[in-house]
């Protein structure tokens with residue numbers, strides 16, 4: 513069985529007629545349409561977004577999504593959450609009664625309670641699949657604000673387990689065009705904190721450097737003790753291995769702040785540290 517199969521690779525997208533391009537996606541090469549406004553691409557992204565493992569919206573099958581795109585009701589992820597504006601028209605569609613429309617609207621409401629890893633996975637960031645999304649969510653402690661801060665500030669994504677340069681570049685490239693969309697989309701969601709059965713190891717794998725004055729903790733030693741009791745490490749100097757620099761004066765020009773910025777280490781204040789600790 514050594515027969516080779518030769519495929520003709522289309523140079524234009526069968527849906528929008530846009531140019532195609534071969535891109536590397538993890539270990540495989542995929543043919544993609546380069547038109548950002550391609551309805552076929554939108555359908556693919558929306559189908560992924562609503563699927564069970566992701567945002568999980570029952571009642572939005574691929575065929576339904578396609579119909580809503582054609583009707584102009586869906587042009588983005590956010591539009592899913594304004595579908596209720598079209599209820600009067602929706603109930604008149606073939607195959608949609610009041611019951612199924614109500615079911616759909618309920619499913620959309622329910623989906624607004626999600627976890628950060630599902631949300632990140634839903635975005636279809638190139639190279640960021642389910643497991644990478646989980647790694648990111650874990651790193652930022654399931655907290656959207658921490659994640660968003662890293663997204664919009666210089667941050668070295670290779671600090672995360674199994675993240676290499678190409679993944680780092682992919683996230684940064686994605687952020688350029690999409691950070692506003694990500695922020696606006698997140699406003700529809702409440703992020704459940706990950707289930708931690710035991711609180712004793714919630715900071716495992718994270719290394720902190722603490723600098724400057726503290727307000728909640730009496731002193732740095734007290735903060736250090738607390739972090740270590742939760743499995744985290746505290747180090748005296750900022751390096752590429754630092755997960756977070758804790759500093760209440762984010763704009764400080766201290767050596768540690770400078771170093772952290774140079775290395776793309778996340779700088780958080782005490783309130784953000786407490787948020788991680790108090791889960």
Ligand SMILES: [Zn+2]
Nearest residue numbers: 525528545550
């Ligand atoms: Zn296309």
